Amino acid sequence: MAVQNTRLGIMLMVATTAVFAVQDGISRHLAGEYNVWMVVMIRYWFFAAFVIFLATRAPGGLRAAVRSHYPLMQVGRGVVLALEICVAVLAFSLLGLVNAHAVFAAYPLLIAALSGPVLGERVGWRRWTAIGIGFVGVLVILRPGYAVFDPRALLALLGAFMFALYGLMTRYVGRHDSSSVSLFWTGTMGCVVMTLIGPWFWEPMIARDWGWMALLCCTGILGHWLMIRAYEVAEAGAVQPFAYLQLVFVSFIGVFVFNETIAVNVFLGALIVCAAGVFTIWRSGKVAKAG
Structure with missing residues (x-):
């Protein structure tokens, strides 16, 4: 069993x-x-090359990486x-980084809410309360029915739901498949589906x-490597709450690079969502240890 180093794990997650x-x-x-399909396709080409490289260097090679129970x-x-x-x-380009990420921060709440009916996990009243409070935060951000409500915000909510679905599926296959197997399938299958779509939307790109595209691919590889290392040296429950710092870093980039503004309702709603999400993650870890 690997030696646990929570401080190093937290530092790695912050860097991630x-x-x-x-x-x-x-x-x-x-x-x-440029077209979103093309951008994501090129990003996946590099990501797939990265996971294949990792698989070839791991014990058992590609044969072990592709062997899945599901x-x-x-x-x-x-x-x-x-x-x-x-x-x-697409939500980043239409809605802005700050607003899109503020809504996207609700995905851990969606995972917690769906883990009961989908995975059969027990969700107690404390976590249901946190989930409810978190969705109040989402409503504060979206302001449904308000005169300035932007329906494009629903695109970010769709993204959060899809990522929650991905998280539930990852938890399900994790019952028997290792993280290295899941990472391999994530990169290669994503590459396949984007290569089927992306070439139809190809556009010339200036030098x-x-x-920037090369830097995008490098940050993707570096980010996944740092995240893998974070989970290797520390328990998920200890480092996962620090993933919310991405909203802080994104806000700085959105404000100072793209001249975005942070509305009061977005700030308050994001605080509510993040607080509820951190509590949900903490409570899930505590219940898992008790069980």
């Missing part, structure tokens, strides 16, 4: 969120200039995540933006 925030900023720029579910996971990334990147 910073790298992913930069990745989202670059995605927002490229999606504003091949159809793994295919579904890869497809759902690839399409979710397309929805998320400067090819540089």
Whole structure:
């Protein structure tokens, strides 16, 4: 069993969120200039190369990486995540990084709410209360029925739901498949589905933006490597709450790079959602240990 180092795990998770925030900023720029399908396809080409490289260096090689107890579910996971990334990147370009991420922060609450009916997990009254409070926060952000409500915000909510579905599927296959197997299927299946779609939307890209695309791919690989290392050295329950720092880093990028503004309702709603999400993650970990 690997030696646990919670402090190092937290530092790695903070670095992960910073790298992913930069990745989202670059995605927002490229999606504003080019088709989302093409951008995500090229990103997946590099991601697939990364997971195949990891698989060849792991014990058992590619044969071990592809051996899954749930091949159809793994295919579904890869497809759902690839399409979710397309929805998320589109939301970044249409809604802005700050607003999109504020709504997207609700995905742990969606996972907790759906884990009962989908996975048969027990969700107690404390977590249901936190889930309810979190969705109040989402309503504060969206302001349904208000004169300035932007229906494009529902795109970010769709992305959060898709990512929650991906999380539930990941938890399901994790009962028998290792994280390395799931990572391999995630990268390769996402690459397959995006390669079937992306070439139909190909656009010429200027040299400067090819540089941004290369940086986007590098941040994707670095972010996933840091996240894998974080979960290797520390328990998920200890480091997962720090994933919410991505909203903080993204907000800085949105405000100072893209001149976005943070509305009062978005700030307050995001605080409510993040607080409820952190409590839900903490409570889930405590229940799991007790069980």
